[in-house]
Amino acid sequence: MDAVATLRRFNRTYTQRIGVLEESFLGTGRPLGVSRLLFEIGAAEGGIGVGDLRDRLDLDAGYLSRLLRRLEDDGLARVVPDRADGRRRVVRATAAGREAFADLEQRSADLAERLVAPLTERQRARLTDALATADLLVRAATVRLRPIDPTAPAAREAVRRYVAELDARFSGGFAPGDDAAEPGAVYVVATSDGRPVAYGGVRPAGEETAEIKRMWVGDAWRGAGLGSRMLRHLEELARQQGHRRVVLDTHRSLTEAIALYERAGYAPVERYNDNPYAQAFFAKEL
Amino acid sequence: MDAVATLRRFNRTYTQRIGVLEESFLGTGRPLGVSRLLFEIGAAEGGIGVGDLRDRLDLDAGYLSRLLRRLEDDGLARVVPDRADGRRRVVRATAAGREAFADLEQRSADLAERLVAPLTERQRARLTDALATADLLVRAATVRLRPIDPTAPAAREAVRRYVAELDARFSGGFAPGDDAAEPGAVYVVATSDGRPVAYGGVRPAGEETAEIKRMWVGDAWRGAGLGSRMLRHLEELARQQGHRRVVLDTHRSLTEAIALYERAGYAPVERYNDNPYAQAFFAKEL
DNA sequence: AGATTCCTTTGACCCAAGTCAGCTATCGTC
DNA sequence: GACGATAGCTGACTTGGGTCAAAGGAATCT
Numbered sequence: 001m002d003a004v005a006t007l008r009r010f011n012r013t014y015t016q017r018i019g020v021l022e023e024s025f026l027g028t029g030r031p032l033g034v035s036r037l038l039f040e041i042g043a044a045e046g047g048i049g050v051g052d053l054r055d056r057l058d059l060d061a062g063y064l065s066r067l068l069r070r071l072e073d074d075g076l077a078r079v080v081p082d083r084a085d086g087r088r089r090v091v092r093a094t095a096a097g098r099e100a101f102a103d104l105e106q107r108s109a110d111l112a113e114r115l116v117a118p119l120t121e122r123q124r125a126r127l128t129d130a131l132a133t134a135d136l137l138v139r140a141a142t143v144r145l146r147p148i149d150p151t152a153p154a155a156r157e158a159v160r161r162y163v164a165e166l167d168a169r170f171s172g173g174f175a176p177g178d179d180a181a182e183p184g185a186v187y188v189v190a191t192s193d194g195r196p197v198a199y200g201g202v203r204p205a206g207e208e209t210a211e212i213k214r215m216w217v218g219d220a221w222r223g224a225g226l227g228s229r230m231l232r233h234l235e236e237l238a239r240q241q242g243h244r245r246v247v248l249d250t251h252r253s254l255t256e257a258i259a260l261y262e263r264a265g266y267a268p269v270e271r272y273n274d275n276p277y278a279q280a281f282f283a284k285e286l
Numbered sequence: 287m288d289a290v291a292t293l294r295r296f297n298r299t300y301t302q303r304i305g306v307l308e309e310s311f312l313g314t315g316r317p318l319g320v321s322r323l324l325f326e327i328g329a330a331e332g333g334i335g336v337g338d339l340r341d342r343l344d345l346d347a348g349y350l351s352r353l354l355r356r357l358e359d360d361g362l363a364r365v366v367p368d369r370a371d372g373r374r375r376v377v378r379a380t381a382a383g384r385e386a387f388a389d390l391e392q393r394s395a396d397l398a399e400r401l402v403a404p405l406t407e408r409q410r411a412r413l414t415d416a417l418a419t420a421d422l423l424v425r426a427a428t429v430r431l432r433p434i435d436p437t438a439p440a441a442r443e444a445v446r447r448y449v450a451e452l453d454a455r456f457s458g459g460f461a462p463g464d465d466a467a468e469p470g471a472v473y474v475v476a477t478s479d480g481r482p483v484a485y486g487g488v489r490p491a492g493e494e495t496a497e498i499k500r501m502w503v504g505d506a507w508r509g510a511g512l513g514s515r516m517l518r519h520l521e522e523l524a525r526q527q528g529h530r531r532v533v534l535d536t537h538r539s540l541t542e543a544i545a546l547y548e549r550a551g552y553a554p555v556e557r558y559n560d561n562p563y564a565q566a567f568f569a570k571e572l
Numbered sequence: 573a574g575a576t577t578c579c580t581t582t583g584a585c586c587c588a589a590g591t592c593a594g595c596t597a598t599c600g601t602c
Numbered sequence: 603g604a605c606g607a608t609a610g611c612t613g614a615c616t617t618g619g620g621t622c623a624a625a626g627g628a629a630t631c632t
Contacts, residue, residue: 003410004398010417017428112290124289130419131296142303373609
């Protein structure tokens with residue numbers, strides 16, 4: 001059966017069977033939206049900013065605010081000003097809130113338990129395996145690439161991991177320059193649950209040419225097609241900026257990366273800079 | 287990772303990523319409920335009864351009626367009296383309705399397509415595989431067993447398939463007696479999407495003993511734990527009826543069934559009837 | 573110090589989804 | 603042909619979930 005048909009079939013099965021169950025399980029009198037919110041707040045140890053919540057749950061600011069008021073009224077959470085920045089406010093679960101959260105956790109676990117209960121040990125293992133695979137691939141297929149300021153926390157984390165990895169791999173160590181202030185450079189990050197999982201940038205390098213920089217894919221995410229997506233995305237950005245050619249350099253030892261570039265239509269070219277860490281140079285016409 | 291944790295993780299991934307996508311994709315101006323309804327109506331070739339729709343979508347009669355009115359107003363469906371029974375009404379898609387349905391189908395396929403698009407061929411195959419497995423197991427884990435009159439259509443279909451299978455397997459053919467009128471007998475069916483996938487019954491056989499009859503699991507569903515669930519369920523029914531012992535007979539050639547009984551704690555006993563098709567007899571204390 | 577921007581809240585809305593009770597037309601049965 | 607059951611429809615109502623614009627306080631820039 002082909003991927004699309006299987007996915008559609010699974011989707012139907014899943015929403016019909018589990019979606020319904022979930023609603024009836026997690027709806028403890030409380031509407032589902034409030035429960036989900038409680039999940040997020042309860043899981044955050046030291047409290048969580050209102051803005052962070054908004055990002056995570058992708059809720060309207062006004063709507064979220066109202067939901068928070070409701071949790072406060074029910075005595076499940078307290079919203080207090082952030083000490084560092086008085087505009088911001090931080091949500092913290094009260095004792096009752098933590099209890100309600102624990103209850104939700106329990107219900108959610110019960111639901112899962114009950115779902116796998118009819119299965120034998122072996123089937124459970126098969127299901128676990130299948131779902132773990134599907135989880136990785138679905139996550140990979142749905143991460144959103146978004147532009148990011150290279151000095152923002154998520155970008156810094158991505159670069160830190162990129163550098164650490166190269167440093168570990170290169171015999172001579174790796175000491176990169178700084179991205180911060182390049183005019184016209186655009187950086188892109190892919191995040192999953194708030195953590196960066198892939199990163200890359202493109203910066204103008206002459207009239208017609210753009211250079212791709214700092215391509216990185218988190219190691220747990222390799223083999224899920226993120227690299228080629230990022231590459232295509234960066235090429236598209238370069239195209240939009242009016243460039244007709246992209247170049248990039250890399251270390252000879254990064255064989256997966258080189259394979260990726262070749263698959264994407266990049267051809268080897270002469271050295272075009274004096275980057276001491278690069279021995280392989282590629283270019284592609286857009 | 288254990289099954290429950292994986293399932294919970296997957297569930298979050300799935301509802302967050304795909305649920306959201308789906309809503310934005312299938313919501314073509316039309317509310318989701320109407321779209322789902324259109325899906326059902328468009329898929330039914332010769333029209334579908336209002337009651338059938340209600341069963342399938344599990345909607346309130348009043349609500350469904352209103353939704354249908356809306357489809358009629360939009361020119362997507364016509365609701366006409368059933369010729370055979372004037373109380374009933376039948377919903378048929380108009381040309382415009384079929385078009386809208388095709389459009390929905392297309393969008394749904396596009397969504398799936400887009401979702402797998404970032405994946406490589408190999409990843410797609412892995413995902414397909416994983417989802418097909420998960421689909422079978424989730425379906426199996428969530429089928430509901432419910433009591434059924436052995437003369438009801440679903441029960442008849444189950445028995446027909448049961449008999450056909452035994453007939454094909456037994457060298458001498460198989461010609462069963464009739465279930466219909468046994469006093470105190472209870473039959474149970476497991477249905478998935480309206481089709482029976484497993485069947486079985488339990489009937490009193492003396493003071494303390496009940497007999498399990500007609501245990502059958504559809505062949506596409508074997509190896510998913512349905513058999514043992516059905517068996518446990520029937521034992522529970524026997525227990526509720528005050529029996530302390532269940533017996534059953536089977537053909538020697540049904541090795542999977544025999545393995546199932548043995549795993550469930552059944553022990554071989556002497557022949558207790560003159561069923562010409564049975565050579566193996568089992569009993570279990572409750 | 574004043575202007576501007578950022579973050580959150582508040583008020584006023586909107587629509588989808590669903591429930592419930594009562595109604596009407598039809599069917600099957602006596 | 604009367605009567606109860608069945609099938610579906612209508613009106614009135616509730617709730618959940620969500621949008622939008624304006625407001626207000628706090629930070630930041632110049």
